[in-house]
Amino acid sequence: MAVRVNTNTLMKRLFKAADLDTYLEGNESNLHSPDFYTLLKQACEKRNMLPAQVIERSQIERTYGHQLFNGTRRPSRDKVLQLALGLGLSVDETQRLLRAAGKSPLYPRLKRDAVILYGIGKKLPILTVQENLTKYGLTLLGGLKNGSP
Amino acid sequence: MDLPDETEYPSELTQRCELLECFSEKENVRTLLASNRDNGELCVVKCYLRESPLFDRSEPEALRTIDAAPMPSFLEEYRNEQMRCVLREYVPGETLSQLAKDQTFTEEEVIRIGLQLCDQLHALHSMTPPVIHRDINPQNVVLRPDGTAVLIDFGISRVRTEKDADTVAFGTQGFSPPEQYGFSQTDARSDIYSLGILLNWLLHRETKVTQNSRSALEKVITRCVFFDPDKRFDNVEQVRRALLAARPEARKKRKRLRIAAACLLLALLSCGMWFFARAHRRPVTFPQPLIEQAVRANLGLSDTAPITKDMLGQVRTLYIVADAAYPDADSFYPAINRWYAEGRSARGSVTDLSDLAAMPNLEQVCIVAQELTDISALENHPKLNKVEFTTSRTFPCCPAWIISVWSASTTILCETSRR
Numbered sequence: 026m027a028v029r030v031n032t033n034t035l036m037k038r039l040f041k042a043a044d045l046d047t048y049l050e051g052n053e054s055n056l057h058s059p060d061f062y063t064l065l066k067q068a069c070e071k072r073n074m075l076p077a078q079v080i081e082r083s084q085i086e087r088t089y090g091h092q093l094f095n096g097t098r099r100p101s102r103d104k105v106l107q108l109a110l111g112l113g114l115s116v117d118e119t120q121r122l123l124r125a126a127g128k129s130p131l132y133p134r135l136k137r138d139a140v141i142l143y144g145i146g147k148k149l150p151i152l153t154v155q156e157n158l159t160k161y162g163l164t165l166l167g168g169l170k171n172g173s174p
Numbered sequence: 175m176d177l178p179d180e181t182e183y184p185s186e187l188t189q190r191c192e193l194l195e196c197f198s199e200k201e202n203v204r205t206l207l208a209s210n211r212d213n214g215e216l217c218v219v220k221c222y223l224r225e226s227p228l229f230d231r232s233e234p235e236a237l238r239t240i241d242a243a244p245m246p247s248f249l250e251e252y253r254n255e256q257m258r259c260v261l262r263e264y265v266p267g268e269t270l271s272q273l274a275k276d277q278t279f280t281e282e283e284v285i286r287i288g289l290q291l292c293d294q295l296h297a298l299h300s301m302t303p304p305v306i307h308r309d310i311n312p313q314n315v316v317l318r319p320d321g322t323a324v325l326i327d328f329g330i331s332r333v334r335t336e337k338d339a340d341t342v343a344f345g346t347q348g349f350s351p352p353e354q355y356g357f358s359q360t361d362a363r364s365d366i367y368s369l370g371i372l373l374n375w376l377l378h379r380e381t382k383v384t385q386n387s388r389s390a391l392e393k394v395i396t397r398c399v400f401f402d403p404d405k406r407f408d409n410v411e412q413v414r415r416a417l418l419a420a421r422p423e424a425r426k427k428r429k430r431l432r433i434a435a436a437c438l439l440l441a442l443l444s445c446g447m448w449f450f451a452r453a454h455r456r457p458v459t460f461p462q463p464l465i466e467q468a469v470r471a472n473l474g475l476s477d478t479a480p481i482t483k484d485m486l487g488q489v490r491t492l493y494i495v496a497d498a499a500y501p502d503a504d505s506f507y508p509a510i511n512r513w514y515a516e517g518r519s520a521r522g523s524v525t526d527l528s529d530l531a532a533m534p535n536l537e538q539v540c541i542v543a544q545e546l547t548d549i550s551a552l553e554n555h556p557k558l559n560k561v562e563f564t565t566s567r568t569f570p571c572c573p574a575w576i577i578s579v580w581s582a583s584t585t586i587l588c589e590t591s592r593r
Binding site: 060102127128129132133134135136137138139140143157161163164169170173174 | 175177178180182192193194195196197198199206207209214215216266268272275276
């Protein structure tokens with residue numbers, strides 16, 4: 026049975042729904058941003074680094090790393106974070122790269138993300154970040170089970 | 175390093191799991207990825223903050239017992255003053271919204287995804303009480319590495335026993351049916367609406383469905399998204415059947431079947447025709463050897479040449495006197511006179527005229543001095559204009575059209591008008 030609803034309320038509800046809709050927001054911003062592989066290459070060039078160097082500094086296995094660079098493999102979120110550390114990206118650049126890869130941005134309210142954020146912000150080497158993660162009993166970068174996002 | 179303490183989360187949650195990332199943070203709902211500290215298994219945590227209308231609710235029994243693979247099953251519910259957290263299995267893979275950034279979907283793929291979602295929706299709708307998902311959109315469908323589309327996130331799913339006011343929320347703009355905005359209660363057809371919008375979105379990246387239904391798939395979509403729920407499909411089974419029929423292979427298959435049936439018919443027809451023709455060409459046998467002789471004489475055939483059905487159609491006249499056959503009238507009449515001169519005693523072997531049935535074009539039949547008893551075989555010879563049966567036995571039935579039949583001894587004289 027139809028419930029009688031005030032038109033104004035209905036209108037407000039309709040537009041309120043838009044706030045809840047992060048999907049549309051996410052979509053819009055992605056319409057303008059380049060894809061992950063392009064961003065990655067750009068970041069390398071900007072820092073005058075070769076892919077091989079970045080792979081080394083990110084502590085990513087060599088073959089896997091090259092596959093990431095030439096687009097044959099999609100990275101996991103951890104891999105993107107490792108690349109960010111290896112490249113020495115800023116927090117903003119990292120969030121952008123994460124979004125381009127279709128991954129969740131770093132979330133400061135969670136311990137693990139906070140440790141990683143700290144490392145990125147301070148441009149710490151990846152090994153130090155791994156040490157910090159261990160110190161707080163958190164899973165290492167790249168240490169998540171297969172099938173993780 | 176000043177780390178967040180995560181105390182806002184129920185302690186049982188943080189004891190059980192390591193919180194890994196935040197998938198989404200909407201107004202009053204946070205969705206996290208967590209891993210079990212014991213075995214590393216990943217799970218999804220949906221946290222309803224105190225301000226959320228869903229905070230008070232406890233996950234209803236029906237939603238706890240959804241055990242329909244591949245949909246994620248319920249694991250646990252934890253609660254504290256700040257939030258209510260529901261743990262569910264994590265389904266690995268990318269959501270359709272993520273995939274759609276890089277790829278387009280063909281009609282076949284869209285149908286395939288639609289069929290898989292129909293199966294899952296069917297499982298939900300057939301539960302007792304039925305569960306309506308109410309939030310079908312590209313972010314809530316994951317494509318597993320093996321290609322299966324899986325419906326996730328039962329956040330605002332509604333169980334029949336609850337009223338819409340209990341669960342509130344409006345799904346995702348563009349994907350929610352009109353009734354979800356307050357016009358009426360939502361039911362299975364609301365999910366069908368959202369499914370239609372989703373399929374359309376996969377094809378066109380639009381939540382608006384344009385009315386130019388070109389393909390069978392678009393027609394299915396159109397029927398899913400009518401404003402009036404009564405006009406939509408009644409249940410997902412119907413949608414499933416419609417999608418199956420809309421598949422290109424299904425239509426190609428039907429087309430192939432039609433072509434095959436036509437070919438079969440053609441083949442049967444030509445077979446029939448061939449047999450028919452063959453029958454015509456098959457040599458005819460004559461129970462009455464004299465009649466055979468008469469035919470050979472008439473057609474000018476030798477004693478061994480085969481006689482086919484077609485040839486019989488060319489026989490116009492038959493002349494037999496006693497035990498001899500003659501090719502034409504010129505040889506027939508002298509033979510009759512000779513027979514008279516010799517005392518009319520000679521007799522031939524013809525006993526009936528059934529052989530003549532195969533000769534529809536006969537015009538003159540003169541079969542004299544036989545043991546004939548039945549000439550009814552001549553009934554169906556429209557071209558017949560002269561008949562002579564001198565000295566045959568009795569004629570128990572005489573075709574009406576015979577002008578005259580006469581004999582010297584015991585034959586019956588039939589004089590009737592021509593048909």
